[in-house]
Amino acid sequence: xxxxxxxxxxxxxxxxxxxxxxxxxxxxxxxxxxxxxxxxxxxxxxxxxxxxxxxxxxxxxxxxxxxxxxxxxxxxxxxxxxxxxxxxxxxxxxxxxxxxxx
Amino acid sequence: xxxxxxxxxxxxxxxxxxxxxxxxxxxxxxxxxxxxxxxxxxxxxxxxxxxxxxxxxxxxxxxxxxxxxxxxxxxxxxxxxxxxxxxxxxxxxxxxxxxxxxxxxxxxxxxxxxxxxxxxxxxxxxxxxxxxxxxxxxxxxxxxxxxxxxxxxxxxxxxx
Numbered sequence: 001x002x003x004x005x006x007x008x009x010x011x012x013x014x015x016x017x018x019x020x021x022x023x024x025x026x027x028x029x030x031x032x033x034x035x036x037x038x039x040x041x042x043x044x045x046x047x048x049x050x051x052x053x054x055x056x057x058x059x060x061x062x063x064x065x066x067x068x069x070x071x072x073x074x075x076x077x078x079x080x081x082x083x084x085x086x087x088x089x090x091x092x093x094x095x096x097x098x099x100x101x102x
Numbered sequence: 103x104x105x106x107x108x109x110x111x112x113x114x115x116x117x118x119x120x121x122x123x124x125x126x127x128x129x130x131x132x133x134x135x136x137x138x139x140x141x142x143x144x145x146x147x148x149x150x151x152x153x154x155x156x157x158x159x160x161x162x163x164x165x166x167x168x169x170x171x172x173x174x175x176x177x178x179x180x181x182x183x184x185x186x187x188x189x190x191x192x193x194x195x196x197x198x199x200x201x202x203x204x205x206x207x208x209x210x211x212x213x214x215x216x217x218x219x220x221x222x223x224x225x226x227x228x229x230x231x232x233x234x235x236x237x238x239x240x241x242x243x244x245x246x247x248x249x250x251x252x253x254x255x256x257x258x259x260x261x262x
Contacts, residue, residue: 003210004103010206011110015117017198021191022121028181030172031121034129037164038117041140044156045113052147058221058228062236064144064152065229068159069240073247075164079171080254086175093181 008049015042029082029092033075040071106146113139118195122188130168137161151225 015038022035044064051060082092089096113136120132137160144153221228230237 006206006210007103007107008110010202011114013202014114014195014199017195018114018117018121021194025184025187025190026121027183028126030126030168030175031129031183034120034133034168037133038120038136041113041117041136044152045140045143048144048147048149048152052149056221057148058223058225059232061149061152061225062229062233064149065155066233066236066240068152068155070243072159072163073243075167076247077250077254079167080251083171083174084254091181092175 005049005053008045008052012042012045012049015039015045027094029085029094032094033078033082036078037071037075040067043067106143109139109143109146112136113143118191122191124183126172127169130165130172133168134161134165137164 019035019037019039019042022038023032026032026035044067047067048057048060048064051057051063085097086092116132116136116139120129120136123129123132137156141153141157141161144150144156
């Protein structure tokens, strides 16, 4: 049981690194957000696998569902922000946001 | 367990594909496939409700939102990513996997397994009776999301 948990943790850590890599290197705002999504997958995997290992799967399941609801709300808001930023800067490049206009 | 490891590998593979694909639509679809894998993993762990939510909401709704956003912003041209990123990634990832396996193996027998208390009752009992405050929070978050999207797409008045 314990070793199974470490397998899940290992894969979740790999997902976390993939997401962090995207956040650190990409410049496209949608790609950056896909990186955040990958990290959120790692988090829900850790939540559920811990519940699975401790035989508390029902509680873990309800926490994962709460997390998914929060994630959807976050995605809707962030994508609306990305559309608005793109309309203003005419580009998806995140570096153009550093230019301040007075 | 072999099936689970294969599914987990598929999840990581499609996540990498979502990050490294040049076409944004391909990235979004790869992310949806990764969510599908995660949903199947949840089903096999004995969490059908979480699996259904993962597949219907994350693989379905979020992908639709992503594709909609990509379609709305498509005309603005592609962003040039640095050419080094896809070259460095395999090196970073392989180095991390080696460290990951070593760390997990070294931790394997050091963290004591806290005995979990087996749950009783159904999923409905846990969600509606034990985690009632969570449901209120979910409602608040959904409302916050709706109002923020409304505020972001508000039309300007004529006199502004």
